[in-house]
Amino acid sequence: MSGVDWSTLVPLPVVLALAGAGVAVVVTGRIRLQRVVSVVTLSLVLAVSLALLVGADRSGPLTVAVGGWPAQMGIVLVVDRLAALMLVVSATVTLGVLLYAIGQGAASTDEEQADEDAPLPIFHPTMLVLSAGVSNTFITGDLFNLYVGFEILLASSFVLLTLGGSAPRIRAGISYVVVSLLASVIFLSAIALVYAATGTVNMAQLAERLDALPDGTRLVLQVMLLVGFAVKAAVFPVFGWLPDSYPTAPAPVTAVFAGLLTKVGVYSILRTQTLLFPGGQLAELLLWAALATMIVGILGAVAQDDIKRMLSFTLVSHIGYMIFGAAVGTVAGISSAVFYVAHHITVQTTLFLVIGLIERYGGSTSLTRLGGLAKVAPVLAVLFFLPAMNLAGIPPFSGFLGKVGLIQAGAQQATWLTYLLIAGSVLTSLLTLYAISRVWSRAFWQAPPPEAGEPGRVPRGMTLPAAGLVAVGLSLTFLAGPLFGITDRAARDMLARDPYIDAVLPAGAP
Amino acid sequence: MTPNLTLAIVAGVLFAAGVYLLLARSITRALLGIVLLSNGANVLLLVAAGPAGEAAFVGQTPPAGMTDPLPQALALTAIVITLGMTAFILAMAHRSWQLSRTDIVADDVEDLRLVELAVRDAVPHPDDEATSRRTPDDDAAHDEVRG
Numbered sequence: 001m002s003g004v005d006w007s008t009l010v011p012l013p014v015v016l017a018l019a020g021a022g023v024a025v026v027v028t029g030r031i032r033l034q035r036v037v038s039v040v041t042l043s044l045v046l047a048v049s050l051a052l053l054v055g056a057d058r059s060g061p062l063t064v065a066v067g068g069w070p071a072q073m074g075i076v077l078v079v080d081r082l083a084a085l086m087l088v089v090s091a092t093v094t095l096g097v098l099l100y101a102i103g104q105g106a107a108s109t110d111e112e113q114a115d116e117d118a119p120l121p122i123f124h125p126t127m128l129v130l131s132a133g134v135s136n137t138f139i140t141g142d143l144f145n146l147y148v149g150f151e152i153l154l155a156s157s158f159v160l161l162t163l164g165g166s167a168p169r170i171r172a173g174i175s176y177v178v179v180s181l182l183a184s185v186i187f188l189s190a191i192a193l194v195y196a197a198t199g200t201v202n203m204a205q206l207a208e209r210l211d212a213l214p215d216g217t218r219l220v221l222q223v224m225l226l227v228g229f230a231v232k233a234a235v236f237p238v239f240g241w242l243p244d245s246y247p248t249a250p251a252p253v254t255a256v257f258a259g260l261l262t263k264v265g266v267y268s269i270l271r272t273q274t275l276l277f278p279g280g281q282l283a284e285l286l287l288w289a290a291l292a293t294m295i296v297g298i299l300g301a302v303a304q305d306d307i308k309r310m311l312s313f314t315l316v317s318h319i320g321y322m323i324f325g326a327a328v329g330t331v332a333g334i335s336s337a338v339f340y341v342a343h344h345i346t347v348q349t350t351l352f353l354v355i356g357l358i359e360r361y362g363g364s365t366s367l368t369r370l371g372g373l374a375k376v377a378p379v380l381a382v383l384f385f386l387p388a389m390n391l392a393g394i395p396p397f398s399g400f401l402g403k404v405g406l407i408q409a410g411a412q413q414a415t416w417l418t419y420l421l422i423a424g425s426v427l428t429s430l431l432t433l434y435a436i437s438r439v440w441s442r443a444f445w446q447a448p449p450p451e452a453g454e455p456g457r458v459p460r461g462m463t464l465p466a467a468g469l470v471a472v473g474l475s476l477t478f479l480a481g482p483l484f485g486i487t488d489r490a491a492r493d494m495l496a497r498d499p500y501i502d503a504v505l506p507a508g509a510p
Numbered sequence: 511m512t513p514n515l516t517l518a519i520v521a522g523v524l525f526a527a528g529v530y531l532l533l534a535r536s537i538t539r540a541l542l543g544i545v546l547l548s549n550g551a552n553v554l555l556l557v558a559a560g561p562a563g564e565a566a567f568v569g570q571t572p573p574a575g576m577t578d579p580l581p582q583a584l585a586l587t588a589i590v591i592t593l594g595m596t597a598f599i600l601a602m603a604h605r606s607w608q609l610s611r612t613d614i615v616a617d618d619v620e621d622l623r624l625v626e627l628a629v630r631d632a633v634p635h636p637d638d639e640a641t642s643r644r645t646p647d648d649d650a651a652h653d654e655v656r657g
Contacts, residue, residue: 144584151591158598167609171616173602174537181544181595182532188551188588195581196513196558244618309620 006055007062010077010139012048013087016041017132024125031121035102038124042095045131049087056084057486061493061503063141071202071504078141078203080500081490082338086138086267089342093259093349094131096469098124100353101252103461122159130156130256137264141504143191143201146268150187150232154180157261160253161245168248176245179231187228194221204504207275207497222277226269233265235323236292239316243300246315247308247365251356254308258315259349263341266322270337273326274494286327287417294320294428301435307355307365307443310435311348314391317428318344321406324421328409334491336405339484343390343398343476350387350469357383357466358443360456367439371448379463381444386470388440392433398476403429405484517557524550536613537603544599548592555585 020041027033056062061080065071079087101123133153140146158180162173195201197217198209210218227238234242242262246254273282297317304310322344325337355365361377362370374381390397403425410418410425476483493499524546531543563577607613 144587148587148591151595155594155598158595162602162605165605165609167616168619170602170606170609171618174540174599174606174615177595177599177602178532178540178544182547185544185547185551188548189554191584192551192554192558192581195555195584196560201580201584244621247620303624306620 006052006059007064007079009048009052009055010062010064010079011066013045013052013091013135013139014132016045016048017128017135021125021128021132024128028121028125031105034121034124035105038098038128039095039102041128042091042098042131045135046088046091046095049084049091052079053081053084053088053486055079056081057489060499063503072200072205075145076141076202076204076504077139078500078504079139080493080503081486082267082270082494083138085338085342085486085490086263087135089345090134090138090260090263091131092472093345093469094127094134094256096465096472097252097256097259097349097353098127099465099468100255100356100462101127103459103463103465104252104356123163126156126159127256130160130260134260134264138267141203143194143203143206147184147187147191150184150264153261153264154184157257161249161257163250163253172245172248175241179241183228183231186224186231190221190224190228193224197221202504203271203275204501207501210276218277219281222272222282225272225276226282229265229268229272230289231265232262233269233323234262234293234316234319235265235289236296236316236320237289239293239297239319242316243309243312246312247306251352251359255349255352255356258312258352259345262315262319263322263345266319266326266337266341269323270326270334270494273329274334275497275500278495278497280327280329283327283329284417286323287421290320290323290327291421291424292320293317293323294424298428298431298435302431302438304435305367307358307367307439308352310439311351311355314432314435315348317432318348318391320428321403321425324425325406325409328406328413328418329495330409330412331488331491331495332405332409332412334494335484335487336402336409338487338490339398339405339480340402342483342487343402343473346469346473346476347387347390347399350466350473351384351391353462353466353469354380354384354387357458357462360458360462362443363456367442369449370443371446372444374444377458380458383463383466383470384444385440387473388436390473392436393429394433396477398473398480401477401480401484512561513557514561517553521550521553521557524553535615537599537606537615538613540615541596541599541603545592545596548588548595552585552588552592555581555588 020037024034024037027037052062056079061078063071064077066075066077068074130153133149133151133156136149136152137146140149158173158177161176162169191201194206197213198206200206200209210221231238246257249257294317297313297320301310301313301317304313321340322337325333325340327333357380358370358373359365361373361380364370390399393399393403407422407425410422528543528546528550531539531546534540534543559578559581561577564571564575566576566579603613610616
């Protein structure tokens with residue numbers, strides 16, 4: 001370690017966010033102070049995450065043994081390049097969404113404050129707890145602690161999804177809560193079986209001990225963990241809950257859910273499939289699942305008339321790309337999948353925020369009730385156009401680079417199945433473009449329908465954070481070189497497994 | 511390690527009953543299903559602990575006679591989490607009752623609209639007439655009878 005001990009920073013993304021949430025609850029009555037507290041907290045989390053990324057990239061995985069217990073006994077926190085990159089991206093979008101929500105809240109009058117779209121006092125603390133839960137899943141090196149992280153972020157997502165408690169949100173909330181808890185029970189049962197088989201829940205130790213198990217036992221454990229994570233990541237065939245529940249929530253909430261929650265599932269799949277179960281036993285199954293996720297998801301998106309629902313389906317569809325990369329399982333495949341996760345978190349969050357702006361302008365997100373927005377709101381049109389083209393994967397943008405990376409990784413494997421996947425991903429990309437251009441032509445170009453009301457007013461406090469995230473999405477194009485450098489090194493470390501295991505268990509422990 | 515067969519069977523029965531209850535449309539039944547499933551997972555953690563033994567107090571119990579304390583700690587954490595989640599579902603069930611005076615999860619409005627579109631687009635067939643005239647209200651009434 002060169003001079004600076006970076007690992008001191010490892011627990012901070014969780015600790016800071018939880019402490020900030022506590023303070024934000026205490027100052028509930030003073031909305032302005034609460035906003036300051038949450039923005040400062042998330043900015044600190046972002047700064048720490050950036051420092052961690054630099055540290056992890058320079059000196060390899062950083063570890064902290066919680067409470068000073070030896071790694072085999074206590075919980076160990078590990079930040080490698082993958083975790084650090086996820087931390088940076090998640091902190092960036094959470095901060096953007098929070099600023100957007102503040103802009104939205106500051107613009108509403110007192111009567112609107114009681115309205116379901118205006119963030120309630122509980123909003124800020126819950127967002128911070130959500131951020132803590134997400135960070136916890138990224139930095140933990142312990143399977144059970146990963147479960148706890150999931151529960152932290154689920155509990156806060158339940159609260160955010162049912163904010164205001166209106167009838168549609170309660171209906172959506174019930175199916176979301178029941179499905180999420182079912183997935184958690186599957187995950188918990190898998191942990192119990194993993195412990196029964198190996199006698200540990202420390203991931204580095206598991207990586208060593210799982211290899212010694214009989215093939216059948218390993219396969220059962222692998223499948224159970226995979227199913228638990230696949231539900232959270234909304235992979236075919238267990239994605240039905242997502243388009244059903246996300247669109248009813250307020251725009252900032254949907255944005256942060258769409259950006260982060262499914263990606264936590266993808267991250268867990270990437271981590272467990274590379275660290276715990278190397279060798280790609282289930283690669284073929286994952287490839288088929290990825291193909292079905294892409295195609296079914298995008299066909300669902302094409303059928304929708306409501307922009308929020310359409311975007312929820314594209315979200316499902318693009319999860320397929322990341323699973324594709326994970327399933328290919330080479331350095332190029334994992335690296336592109338990680339790059340795609342970073343790109344997709346940013347772009348999908350931005351799009352949902354922009355949809356929130358459209359809803360305020362046009363009073364609706366239904367394509368049958370929108371029109372002519374390009375004339376009344378040219379700035380909004382640009383803000384929608386850029387991330388939308390980025391999502392579809394039009395050349396200069398990062399979505400294109402991520403897709404090219406995945407297609408190259410697939411072509412290097414050169415089996416008929418990966419070629420099929422390549423065809424599927426190109427088709428999905430084209431259909432995404434079709435779905436996006438339908439929104440563009442109907443909401444922005446077409447003359448407004450006669451029943452459309454006067455355009456609403458959009459406060460600058462909402463437009464600026466959305467524009468900021470659009471800029472972050474564009475900057476991924478310019479930073480693609482260094483970013484691919486980091487993801488390549490991350491993928492190489494993940495596949496080699498030794499850097500992670502050696503960092504957690506330095507002396508080649510039993 | 512020799513697993514305890516009784517505990518394993520208990521966990522299996524809890525899982526089966528939980529899944530059965532979860533398939534119902536009533537929120538209360540789904541809640542009970544979640545509770546049973548979580549308890550099944552907790553029992554599974556006890557199975558993972560291996561044979562029962564003395565309490566794991568260093569200095570009082572010889573290490574050979576100790577039961578494995580880690581799965582107990584995991585189960586305890588899981589129980590606390592389940593408690594919180596159960597309370598949240600109960601609150602939602604109560605809110606749902608306040609809003610709609612029913613314990614049944616309603617269909618998604620947008621889904622119903624798409625079904626209507628599909629029905630309108632479909633070429634009518636004399637035999638299908640009875641089904642194509644089904645409205646959302648009929649479906650809801652039907653579900654209520656079933657639930």
